[in-house]
Amino acid sequence: MSAVSGRDGRRGPWRVHGLSVEGYRHLRGGVPCQDAWHFAVTGPARDPVTVLAVADGAGSRPCSDKGAELAARLATTHFGRRATPAFPGADAVHDQLRAAFHDVREAFLRQTGDDADDYATTLTVVVLASTWVGHLSVGDGFVVLRAGVEDGQPQFHLLPQADAPSEYSNETVFITTANAESWLRTACVRDYAIDGVLLSTDGLAQIALSWRDGRPDRPNESFAAAVFRSIDNPGHDPAGDDAALAELLRSDRFTAINADDKTLLRAVRR
């Protein structure tokens, strides 16, 4: 487990929890978890902005665990710095997200130097301001929002993902890819009903999403409902909650579908 509980009891309108577990393949090979997540709360106390980030280090690169960690931390710093608590207009949100990614990439390349490719990682970021939500992704991470209720059932929405660069599912774009900025996907959502956000890396894509025509089509509602339920109603023992979630992500049923590292970063309104 690269990181454990991230419940934020300090500030911000969102309760946040993140967890990464190493996949079976890495466990057997003695390879560290190459997924990472991070979050930060920035801005004025009366109108804070929460930034969430998950990153998936490239399986074949020697330092991708460190790359994922670095990317997730740089993302919360730079996206937090660029984010304006007040809604600046949709175009400005897209510009802001792209500019923040540019900052992250510059800092990442500066810090990793000539060996940047050894640190290759995907990056998925969500910015939660009080009146808008921004999303940026490079690579195959994904985001599910919970917003609204129909027939008593919460509604889950998959945000559009970046295009895949090839027909093969194990090939994706990294922040170190030469033309990474042309593969970016950004979104700006304004919906006051959003009360839950889930970010994940591709290790859960076959489980957390339903597929059509070779692409993720919509969230697997039973998965989203279960993992939001456990953060909406945390138990008295946070360590016990973490252990149950880790056990789920490491279960044989999940491993059979995907033996890669798995990350779940959730935020729900308090």
Next chain:
Amino acid sequence: MRRDRPFRDVPVEYADIEIENNAQRMPLVLCLDTSSSMAGAPIRALNDALQGWTHELHDDVSLGYSVEVALVTFGGQGVNAWQGPHALPPNAPVSPFVPAHMFQPPRLAASGVTLMTEALELSMRIVAARKTELRRSGLQYYRPQICLVTDGQPTDATGHLTDAWRRLIPVLADEQHARRFRLYAIGVGGISELGEEVLRAFAPKFNARLQGFPFRELLQMMSASANAEQKGAGDEVFEKIFSQFKTQRPAWEA
């Protein structure tokens, strides 16, 4: 990656999660020479190795639901696709691919001619058809693997040597350049110089001439390659696995 720990169940808090088998698939074709030169000890060794490999796949938590196995054989009077233990009639409207955790090998017999060219053409056709099916079903896939194994050289249907295999060279070059699949071409037993030339022309990077009939190691190399594919390994990793396989050392266990 054998199961060496107790079954890990979904915790009760999450028991209501419904999971479809959306595992990313990896079509794997074993294109095997079963002509008369394989009779006796070689075909027995191949059958035993297939049996052992099947057990390993059944126990493999990560490959079992991802790898899909199809067999194509060339021997007897022609070529055959096999769906697990069953030979399919020509142009059967069903896919020969079987999920690895359900795969059962046939008991192969050796006789007849070496229609290697036709067998590789059939292998390419079933891979292309499987990709189309997977796309239609909304499933993702890794780059398929085709492993050609022979101890001889291509003949026509009457058993005479033929140059017809040369028609495959540009086709295979294009297909491999377009990364439609990864082709391994392995010569075993007493394969001739000409037989080796054919394998080199088919798979310039991944061809080998091995002493004896090390089918067990060969199938383990295919599993190692499937694992590397799942990890998203670069070409250099496959080259390393293959080069160490050629010297018959299990690099994937290092």
